[in-house]
Amino acid sequence: MPPRIGSSTSSSLRAAARGLSTKTSPALTTPFVPVVSTLNTRPQTLSTQSPRTYATASSIGSLKLPDDYVPPTQPPSARRPEKRKSQLLRTYTSLLRSTPVILFFQHNNLTTQEWIAVRRELTVKMREIPQGPNDLVNYSDFVNISVLTTRLFLHALKVTEFYDPVAAKNKGERWTHDLSKAALEAVTEAKIEEESTYAQLQPLLVGPMAALTIPAVSPVHLAAALSILSPSPAFPAPRRKKRMAYHDPDVQAGLAKLMLVGGRVEGKVMDTDGVKWVGNIEGGVDSLRAQLVHVLQSAGMGLTNALETPGKSLWLSMESHRSVLEEAAGGGKKAEGEGEEKKV
């Protein structure tokens, strides 16, 4: 059994006991050290100092139990950390916050062999994609498909959408992490609107679900993953000649049971067609940006042209008019000058 009260806790208790002994009864001058040594596991025994009152954590202000106190009736969990619900929830919230592309698959009773085969094919295909010139890392290493605990995932989705840790901190909450009471309250009190990602994804995440996660909006990776996991005419599966192992019975049986139902791309919920549309973008986000810049530039050019033309034409007509006037005026001057000369 691990120690339930750490050294810092016992020292705080000792300090509190010291405060108590000086405050309540100066006559009680017995050394408090043995008392504290018996206190190690049960802080309630402090009440021995005044038998009629029961010292609880709330009754003595200075004797507040620390936040990391583990009650003896609820010992630390012995489950594997990665299988604990709390850890899973943290994994999911961090996944939802950091991963822009998540595709959701329904998996209908794939056997372990089939999962292994499908994952192998996905990895092999991903390794074929070279690192892009603007990529910080090779995203291929981080594309994977994993089975979700659907209810927990939905809760994590709620936490990421309806809970703001900064706001909770400003309210004076001590713990503002995703497992905190503040997060739970925010989630339970949240008013779920139809446009929210949670409300859109909730009917989708029913039954056995798996998620394919891609750490960046990279249509190349998305297209490659789609060609393996959910081949269609737009994303053809590798030919038998090119990749024999893809046509193994294990892989094919596994893929028959995997069904793409939708996805979430940059916070937007998409159906299968939407996901395929994203996979079809050639050149990725950079090419989209270039297209946008081009559109904006050409629009700007058109606008400046349109604004310029009347001014230009006005200037031209005025200029021609001026030249005509000048000619006329020049001619007059000449004539006048001649006249003057004649006068002189």
Place this chain on the structure above:
Amino acid sequence: MITKYMTEIAVKFNPFSPRARSARLFLSYLPPTVRADGTAISTTLLPRTSTEPASLLVKFKDGKEMNLNCEEIGIKGLIEEVDRHSRALHKQANLNE
């Protein structure tokens, strides 16, 4: 669920509809070997905007076709409906042996 006497299963649903739940769960109730055992399974996903109801078509070895409306029947109801006929076929097969 007894899938031994099914020859064909066709499911059609819109995954974004909350009422497609039973159709989707029906697929997850099929055992892993059902395709290898000779049952043809086809799944059609409707687009997100579609309002077509979720449907399930099951064909049995004796030629019976069951067209079930998944919008109104829950997953337990679906399995019950399908199993009722499967059990009859099972009994028949046992008597013929």
